[in-house]
Amino acid sequence: MARIPTVLTSDELMDKAFSRASKIDKKGTNALDHKKKTALAKVTASGDIIATTLNGYVDRFPRIEKENDFFPELVDLTIGLDQYKQSLGAMNWAANRIEKLKNECLRNIRRTKDPEYIESQRNGFYGRLASIVRQISKDLEFLQEAKNKFRVLPHIEPNVATVVIAGFPNVGKSKLVSALSTAEPEIAPYPFTTKGIIIGHIQDGWRKYQVIDTPGLLDRSLDERNAIEKQAILALKYLTHVLVFILDPSESCGYSMEKQLALLESVERGFSGVPMIVAESKSDIFIANNGRFRFSAQTGANMDELRGNIISKLRNIRFEEAE
Ligand SMILES: Nc1nc2c(ncn2[C@@H]2O[C@H](COP(=O)(O)OP(=O)(O)OP(=O)(O)O)[C@@H](O)[C@H]2O)c(=O)[nH]1
Ligand SMILES: [Mg+2]
Missing domain, CATH: 3.40.50.300 (P-loop containing nucleotide triphosphate hydrolases)
Structure with a gap:
């Protein structure tokens, strides 16, 4: 089993994304170009950081499918299989949604010449990002608890008599x-x-x-x-x-x-x-x-x-x- 990552809380996740995005300042040929490039880079970075982190959770938490097996039975007992699958599904949902909103926002910013519109697009995206992450905050907490429980499941080799x-x-x-x-x-x-x-x-x-x-x-x-x-x-x-x-x-x-x-x-x-x-x-x-x-x-x-x-x-x- 690959090492299971520590799962950030929704606040930590937002801090991570926004602190990275806030440091971004791109050079431009003029004031509008500077504003545009900076906004594009901030939206890309904040969206990508969160989506990549969530997808990483989906990849690195163990998949548990097989019925009538020792491991799923134990996972169900100690973690709760339905909630586990649902929480991983929520990570997936959020990452896809963020990706879609990000691309929409990038398109809108690229198209415009209005500095205020750029600002409002970027802020709108930040707001949506925060709202999506808030929606999965319980799932993030659940997965962090699951990580701790996975650690204490017995390391029994399943293919040894x-x-x-x-x-x-x-x-x-x-x-x-x-x-x-x-x-x-x-x-x-x-x-x-x-x-x-x-x-x-x-x-x-x-x-x-x-x-x-x-x-x-x-x-x-x-x-x-x-x-x-x-x-x-x-x-x-x-x-x-x-x-x-x-x-x-x-x-x-x-x-x-x-x-x-x-x-x-x-x-x-x-x-x-x-x-x-x-x-x-x-x-x-x-x-x-x-x-x-x-x-x-x-x-x-x-x-x-x-x-x-x-x-x-x-x-x-x-x-x-x-x-
Ligand atoms: N005389 C004698 N004593 C034994 C033998 N096997 C175990 N004992 C003693 O019985 C006691 C209990 O042995 P354990 O092997 O610890 O028993 P256990 O079933 O593992 O006990 P738990 O871990 O508490 O469930 C110890 O004092 C052992 O020394 C044996 O073959 N002969
Ligand atoms: Mg004993």
């Missing part, structure tokens, strides 16, 4: 992510969790996978979430190719197995259709003997099996772009 780790706090998610990851996992911001999500990488020969730890997201029943939180959680579903749900049968995490199984059910419902691995952690301190797969990230017991199981599921994931 991804395993997401879920389970109650303290069941051993982070320890597992570290044990699976080739390097220190990075923390990426994510809406509605103050802790951010944690992204590690698994290397499988030449292939690389993402492993995502979800503190504060998949550690409460979805029914207990408000609508927006739920959407943020389910947005994750778009990039989850395999879900690993961790149960801590030692209950040293502070949650009973009953509660943990209820959460598992809720996550299974929310992520239906996503291949899931259920595994019990901390086998070095407690073994439930219920036949469920168990491992210890601490001692490494069964870690090769778990890793192998995850990788065998991720290997089957294909991306259109990668083919």
Whole structure:
């Protein structure tokens, strides 16, 4: 994604244009010619500065089109997709309108020999320019806010097979992510969790996978979430190719197995259709003997099996772009 520019307020935009225009003074062969050339240059500069700035916003803010994708879903959640598109549309509208008025005004000034008419044309154009910019002031503000929100959207690679780790706090998610990851996992911001999500990488020969730890997201029943939180959680579903749900049968995490199984059910419902691995952690301190797969990230017991199981599921994931 190209760097998103800072969006000026309507006042800043006008100041920028008029301060530049006010410095312009063109030489002329006589008083009328001087007045004309100066007015033409001022109108051109003020109109162009604003139109170019607005078009720059349209070019450099990300285009968000694809439905059923992780990113639009998140943008809709955190920014509001309809308003976003509308505000970019307003930039476009204003830039085109300014361009048209500018050309009209330039034509009128070129044609005349009346110094007062030149003056009134230039002032009229300034007035219209200010009025157009005023009309889009809310959109400018919205885009500046959107810029700040884009900054904290997670930097997840959309075309990398991804395993997401879920389970109650303290069941051993982070320890597992570290044990699976080739390097220190990075923390990426994510809406509605103050802790951010944690992204590690698994290397499988030449292939690389993402492993995502979800503190504060998949550690409460979805029914207990408000609508927006739920959407943020389910947005994750778009990039989850395999879900690993961790149960801590030692209950040293502070949650009973009953509660943990209820959460598992809720996550299974929310992520239906996503291949899931259920595994019990901390086998070095407690073994439930219920036949469920168990491992210890601490001692490494069964870690090769778990890793192998995850990788065998991720290997089957294909991306259109990668083919
Ligand atoms: N004995 C033992 N302790 C473990 C194991 N895995 C994790 N723990 C311990 O359990 C506690 C919680 O582990 P974390 O990996 O931080 O758990 P988490 O699920 O990431 O917790 P949150 O980030 O709060 O959601 C820590 O004290 C770990 O040292 C394990 O395999 N064996
Ligand atoms: Mg953790």
